[in-house]
Amino acid sequence: MYIDPHIHLVSRTTDDYEAMRKAGIVATIEPAFWLGQPRTEVGSFKDYFSTLVGWERFRASQFGIVHYCTMGLNSKEANNVPLAEQVMELLPLFAGKEGVVAIGEIGYDDQTEAEDRFYRLQLELAKEVNLPVLIHTPHRDKKKGTTRSMDVAEEHQVDPGWVVVDHNNEETVKEVLDRGFWAAFTIYPHTKMGSERMVEIVKQYGPERIIVNSAADWGISDPLAVPKTAHLMRKMGIPEEHVRLTTYQNALTVFGLSGQMDENDWLKAPSIDQTKKLGGNSVLRGGQVPRVEGPADRVEN
Amino acid sequence: MASDIEIKSFLRKIIENRAEEKSSSWLGQKAEQTESSSSNSTFFLAFSQASRFFKKENLELSTEEKDQARNLAPGFDPSHWDLLQTARTCLLLHFPQEKEKWFTAINQLFETGDMYEQQALYAALPVMPFQEELLSRAIDGCRTNMTLIFDAIALNNPFPAKYFPEANWNQLVLKSIFMQRPLYRIQRLDERRNPALADIASDFAHERWAAGRDVMPELWRLVVPFINEKFVADLKKVLASNAQLEVEAGLLALYGCESEVAKQLLQGHNEEVMAIEYGEITWEKIGRDFQEKKA
DSSP, rough: EEEEBOOGGGGHHHHHHHHHHTTTTTEEEEOOOOSSSOOHHHHHHHHHHHHHHTTHHHHHHTTTEEEEEEOOOOOOOGGSSHHHHHHHHHHHHHHHHHTEEEEEEEOOOSSHHHHOOOHHHHHHHHHHHTTTTEEEEOOOTTHHHHHHHHHHHTTTOOOOOGGGEOOOOOTHHHHHHTTTOOOEEEEEESSBHHHHHHHHHHHOSSSTEEEEEEEEEEESSOOTTHHHHHHHHHHOOOHHHHHHHIIHHHHHHHHGGGGGOTTTTHHTTSSHHHHHTTOOOOOOOSTTOOOOOOOOOOOOO | OOOOOHHHHHHHHHHTTTSSSHHHHHHHHHHHHHHHOOSSSSHHHHHHGGGGTTTOOOOOHHHHHHHHHHHHHHOOGGOOOBBBHHHHHHHHHHSOOOHHHHHHHOOOHHOOOOOOHHHHHHHGGGGGGGGGGHHHHHHTTTTTHHHHHHHHHHHHOHHHHHHHHHHHHHHHHHHHTTTOOOGGSTTTTTTTTTTHHHHHHHHHHHHHHTTTOOOOOOGGGGGGGGHHHHHHHHHHHHHHHHHHHHHHHHHHHHHOOOOHHHHHTTTTTTHHHHHHHHTOHHHHHHHHHHHHHHH
């Protein structure tokens, strides 16, 4: 079983969902992010947030995948200040919803003043609603941006054990782990990390507080990055327990702090078709085997 | 309809008998705050966070409780409800029913609700105030592709039969067929059958046949009062099916038709006709069997 704790499923096809399920992914977390082009109206954010807790969750369930999400204003769009202010008013409405496991992804992109302002406001929001934080680290000036993200989180007295710093690489990982934050790695075919480099990092640093994700979205990316990296780890002789921690358990541990993510959600998942449950058919399978959905659960379109 | 005070106390009792003490007292506290607070955010937050206190466990209502529900509002049937949606409905009924403010808040809930929140909202239509003005909301809700939400409006809910104009009603029934939902759980289905719906249902069956697919057996319930040559031909085809459930549906439809041709078609099926007369083959039984087979 795997968890992909960072994937933008609104951009993925049903083929992806089927392949993910087949590869053993049982749960996913979809961080609220930007859509590849900037939004110009607050209503677009409202509908996007609604999709994350509504339609996309339902879509995932049809393929036997449990879908969680994080809520937040991303750093890129934080630069449209009048719009960002309206989005901030919207966020409390969604932050408390079922299956929202963190505030994120938030942090820096260009490291502007506006980004800083909304990052800080959202750290405060996370504390208020008692949720972990998912930090997006910048592509440019990454090392300094990562350090700054952690400095500011500490300044706001957010417990590092409640913060996942995402998109790490060989240059950032040591400091993140040393300071007690969780270090997530995004496996991208061309940019960010490759699976081979990931294996080396787990070899060097061990499995503690390290998390692998695909961050698959509308760009070139691979929704099977987590299982593929796990296979490579095994092939390269990394102990099974370390594979389990980095591709399943660590994500569950930290995002589970939200109280919104529980292993039973996929181990004892009820059918989406209520009649089944009422018909008295058992949906429980023995041991650690998650429920497999069938085509009967899918809605024709 | 009974007063909202009676409905609230009915729901509260149901919850108190099933939920943990601390969850019940949380609800009591939030309900009170929802009533008295000047801002909507207390209500919104409580509505969302109810999921932290209540499980999505079926209420398993007793016969007595089901009867009580029906007496509170005509057709009110929370027998398929879970504890969480019951708690959410309770909160909703505690929100002050001052029309303009009420619609602002409820619209906001509908527009930002997650799957289960929307399920709770739509299923609660029969106990909401200002029902006539919720018609377009309910019709819009039927456009969903999320089974859970569609079911909340279409099944075990008196709202559509009471308020939907014929065209929207027909769409609801057809979409139920399309999504293979159990038609026997649509309230007052027989009463609101109409020639247009019977026609479209038959057309849909022909589309399925043309594509080499099965037809949901409950569909034939819709043609019964409007039996004509075309429908007789359809039902003959149904009787020739290898699937027992389809044959039963065809026979049950013919049994209900007031036509000589229909009576003739029943001949040679004595065993099933007897079962119909003894109430062993009913639309509900066929619907249940179909849903189980599908699962």
